[in-house]
Amino acid sequence: MSLSVRVIPxxxxxxxxxxxxxNFVDLRDAGDPVEMAKVYxxxxxxxxxxxxxxxxxxxxxxxxxxxxxxxxxxxxPLTVGGGVRTPDDVxxxxxxxxxxxxxxxAAIDRPEVIAEIxxxxxxQVLVLSVDARRSAEQxxxxxxxxxxxxxxxxxxxxxxxxxxxxxxAGEVLLNSMDADGTKDGFDLEMIRAVRDVTQVPLIASxxxxxxxHFPEAIEAGADAVLAASVFHFGDLTIGQVKxxxxxxxxxxx
Amino acid sequence: MTxxxxxxxxxxSGNLRSAVRAVERAGAEVELTADARVAAEADxxxxxxxxxxxxxxxxxxxxxGVRIIERRLIAGRPVxxxxxGMQILFAEGIEHGVRTKGCGEWPGVIERLQAPIVxxxxxxxxxxxEGSRMFAGLEDERFYFVHSYGLRDWVLSQPPxxxxxxxxxxxxxEERFVSAVEHGPLWATQxxxxxxxxxxxxxxxNWLATL
Numbered sequence: 001m002s003l004s005v006r007v008i009p010x011x012x013x014x015x016x017x018x019x020x021x022x023n024f025v026d027l028r029d030a031g032d033p034v035e036m037a038k039v040y041x042x043x044x045x046x047x048x049x050x051x052x053x054x055x056x057x058x059x060x061x062x063x064x065x066x067x068x069x070x071x072x073x074x075x076x077p078l079t080v081g082g083g084v085r086t087p088d089d090v091x092x093x094x095x096x097x098x099x100x101x102x103x104x105x106a107a108i109d110r111p112e113v114i115a116e117i118x119x120x121x122x123x124q125v126l127v128l129s130v131d132a133r134r135s136a137e138q139x140x141x142x143x144x145x146x147x148x149x150x151x152x153x154x155x156x157x158x159x160x161x162x163x164x165x166x167x168x169a170g171e172v173l174l175n176s177m178d179a180d181g182t183k184d185g186f187d188l189e190m191i192r193a194v195r196d197v198t199q200v201p202l203i204a205s206x207x208x209x210x211x212x213h214f215p216e217a218i219e220a221g222a223d224a225v226l227a228a229s230v231f232h233f234g235d236l237t238i239g240q241v242k243x244x245x246x247x248x249x250x251x252x253x
Numbered sequence: 254m255t256x257x258x259x260x261x262x263x264x265x266s267g268n269l270r271s272a273v274r275a276v277e278r279a280g281a282e283v284e285l286t287a288d289a290r291v292a293a294e295a296d297x298x299x300x301x302x303x304x305x306x307x308x309x310x311x312x313x314x315x316x317x318g319v320r321i322i323e324r325r326l327i328a329g330r331p332v333x334x335x336x337x338g339m340q341i342l343f344a345e346g347i348e349h350g351v352r353t354k355g356c357g358e359w360p361g362v363i364e365r366l367q368a369p370i371v372x373x374x375x376x377x378x379x380x381x382x383e384g385s386r387m388f389a390g391l392e393d394e395r396f397y398f399v400h401s402y403g404l405r406d407w408v409l410s411q412p413p414x415x416x417x418x419x420x421x422x423x424x425x426x427e428e429r430f431v432s433a434v435e436h437g438p439l440w441a442t443q444x445x446x447x448x449x450x451x452x453x454x455x456x457x458x459n460w461l462a463t464l
Binding site (some may be wrong): 002003004041072073076099100120170200253 | 378
């Protein structure tokens with residue numbers, strides 16, 4: 001017996017409400033992140049990720065409220081990303097009930113913030129979120145993007161993952177902007193490339209559409225798989241994904 | 254039946270809110286406190302922990318936590334350490350080559366895990382000893398771990414203050430480390446019961462039943 005692979009649903013939260021396509025039949029309020037968190041917990045989710053896409057930082061207090069209410073009722077790990085720029089932002093989220101925080105743009109702008117956060121709270125608290133796409137401009141063939149994949153950050157995604165984990169990021173959430181929304185499967189080459197240069201857990205994201213996509217991501221080197229819309233729309237359940245992983249010879253909870 | 258009173262020690266470390274809510278859900282009356290008297294008088298003391306050994310020891314010393322734990326144990330009053338809250342119960346920890354003295358309730362050194370992928374993150378199994386009270390009914394469950402350091406060698410050699418320590422082990426990659434200890438009134442887990450879903454809540458209930 002050993003460590004199991006993790007299946008992680010991701011909720012995009014805007015001003016305290018889940019957005020980006022939610023179609024739950026058995027929920028009184030499909031937009032309430034706490035309600036959805038409870039459903040995913042009951043279905044066997046191994047962790048939950050909240051991505052706070054709230055445009056104006058004035059509404060961050062709503063996010064803290066959502067995180068707190070979720071943590072009060074759902075006793076599995078909670079990662080919160082979006083708007084994290086400083087160690088004090090991390091402190092506030094942890095106090096609100098988050099267990100891990102995701103960092104993205106702020107780390108690209110100022111990589112030292114990774115070391116600052118890791119030093120104060122430990123590496124295990126910090127998930128480096130990398131939105132990457134294929135690009136002939138970079139040595140690895142993959143580049144980091146910002147603004148939801150619309151802009152190039154001008155840096156090599158694989159090299160960035162390596163450097164950020166050396167600086168102290170304890171986990172990498174690798175999101176393929178090419179695959180995102182296609183339902184054609186994860187970008188396995190990109191997973192392999194990042195796996196080869198990092199020694200921290202790797203979460204594959206972007207492109208999940210069918211059950212067989214999940215074992216492929218694990219076999220390419222991911223330790224966890226993350227998906228949003230396939231779960232929100234009920235196309236696939238967490239139970240089905242775990243059953244498929246188990247049948248493929250991977251350990252699941 | 255009256256609910257046991259649990260103090261969660263607030264020493265600046267840990268996912269305090271999650272710890273408080275989970276122990277409440279498990280059936281206790283919970284107070285989050287840095288007050289030595291409240292911590293001393295509660296039926297159970299929970300020492301949470303997230304982060305680094307050295308900074309946790311500093312935080313613990315700042316609230317006189319080492320002495321609070323020591324005194325409770327002398328009086329046979331239950332203490333539960335979680336994650337770094339377990340690690341600091343041992344003699345010392347080594348992080349980045351720096352040795353930090355721990356509470357010394359148990360001998361042994363907390364060291365970095367030697368595995369291809371660290372932190373050890375996710376749901377793993379446990380191998381409790383025969384007759385474990387902590388894992389009663391939970392022997393086949395998985396618990397949530399997130400840590401880069403651990404205890405490889407259980408080296409209790411001097412006559413222990415309390416008889417029969419129960420040591421639970423977990424395997425990760427090529428590593429094998431102590432994932433829980435039950436020893437008289439002192440219990441500890443390397444994993445996070447407060448983040449381990451129903452299995453974690455039932456483990457906390459097993460602890461509350463001893464208070």
